[in-house]
Amino acid sequence: MPGHKGNVLYRNAFLDAVRIDYTELPQTGNLYKDCGPISESEALAAEYFGASKCAFLTGGSTQGIMAALSLVCRENEHIIVDRNCHRSVTNTCGLIGITPYYFYPEMLAGFSICRSVSEKEVLRSVENHPDAKAVVVTSPTYYGAAADLESIAKIVHSANMMLIVDEAHGAHFPAIGMKNAIQCGADLAVCSAHKTMPALTQGAYLLANESFSVSQIRRATSLFGTSSPSYLVMASLDLSRAYLCLGGGEKYRNIILKINEVKLKILKETKFRIPVFEKSDPCRLTVDTAISGLTGFFVAECLRNSYKIDCEMADRDHVIFIITCEDSEGKLELLCEAFLQISKKYENLKSAINTISIPKPVASMSIRKALFSKAESCILMESDGKIAAEPIAPYPPGIPVILPGERIDRLCIEYLLTQGYNKTEEVLVVQS
Ligand SMILES: Cc1ncc(COP(=O)(O)O)c(C=O)c1O
Secondary structure (H helix, E strand, O other): OOOOOOOOOHHHOOHHHHHOOOOOOOOOOOOOOOOHHHHHHHHHHHHHHOOOEEEEEOOHHHHHHHHHHHHHOOOOOEEEEEOOOOHHHHHHHHHHOOEEEEEOOOEOOOOOOEOOOOHHHHHHHHHHOOOOOEEEEEOOOOOOEOOOHHHHHHHHHHOOOEEEEEOOOOOOHHHHOOOOOOOOOOOEEEEEHHHHOOOOOOOEEEEEOOOOOHHHHHHHHHHHOOOOOOHHHHHHHHHHHHHHHHHHHHHHHHHHHHHHHHHHHHHHHOOOEOOOOOOEOOOEEEEEOHHHOOOHHHHHHHHHHHHOOOOOEEOOOEEEEEOOOOOOHHHHHHHHHHHHHHHHHOOOOOOOOOOOOOOOOOEOOOHHHHHOOOEEEEEHHHOOOOEEOOOEOOOOOOOOOEOOOEEOOHHHHHHHHHOOOOOOOEEEEEOO
16 A cells, blocks of 8 residues: 555646655554654654644544543543534534533624633533533634633633643644643643644644543544554644744744734725734634625625635635735735725625624434434425434534534524525434
8 A cells, every 4th residue: 555656646646745655664654653753753743832742633633623532531421612612522522422511602792703712601611510521612713713721721620620622723823932722731632734734634633731641642543543544644744843843933923914914904994894802813814894784705705706815714794814824925915905995896885783693502312312313304494493413514614503413493594594504505404
């Protein structure tokens, strides 16, 4: 293996890739054995993040979240989860048989997005649910809000629980001088290298403090990972870390200055808004279009059709860009100019901010039971009263509006329609 034997494919496609797409050999090492070049690269990555241990993941942060939850919680136990969590968290609860206790982070005043998880919310949750084994927090969020993890870690540990941070969007933090979740006191953290570091898709890291042994971590990551991890992805995890340590970090820090300039210009010269959080990822560009009378979907379409710019994600009120060290100042200037022109073109539109509240559906059966139940497709508009058999989550960002086992109601349907679903969209529900 691999079957291509290092030869080029059709018309030189993947020429360079096949030459380093290895399998386990004494020289190339084995991801699931604690020796050789992969372990050496993992140790360097642990150092970059200031963590005690690092495991490479070739199945994205999804694999890391599954592994992390399996390390702290067993079947029939409970965890506390912020409802802003990615669907991989709740899917893992279903797979392992964990029951989550949720809390909803507050909305940012005047906007249709959540703030980051607060210490108050975590404190209330651990007091209400002293039997929980761990607290899972998403920081930074897709929209760029970051939590005060140091204070949260203290609260969680005083309640004798573990803190897991879904830091999928924060792998670049050490490169820009920000602390990683483990340095802030988390026990486990998961970072998607492929989102904000120059790594290949599916590359991610599971980071741990000294509470976990290397063998515990390997057991957990191998349980949820392929037995043929991609050497290309692993090489990119090593290279992107080295790149950021060597000169990429400076590029990252420089681009932040440009992002700040663009934000200021958008604020001053357009009708769009930039949400401000207490703490945030300085590289996330979230533009709120609501006040201009334009939807985020429409602005995204203008950017694509008239300026050949694709955003990372759009919803009713926002367009979001993940800016990395590989974006040039020139590209950001073009993006800024596009925002200025779109705002000018539609300056006479009437607007009214109409913030959305996130629905809070109620569970009728466990996530596990619903996920593994007999299911049927149902048109969204006809799903009122039915029980979801899958996480119903606009993707991106993959944050479930309705979890498996929860009853869909009119408020959920209306909310999904505002978030890009259409009336004839099909959802999977538990067979009645
Ligand atoms: C907050 C969050 N956590 C986890 C994930 C899963 O990451 P991956 O795609 O690397 O599996 C995502 C993906 O978008 C995410 O947004």
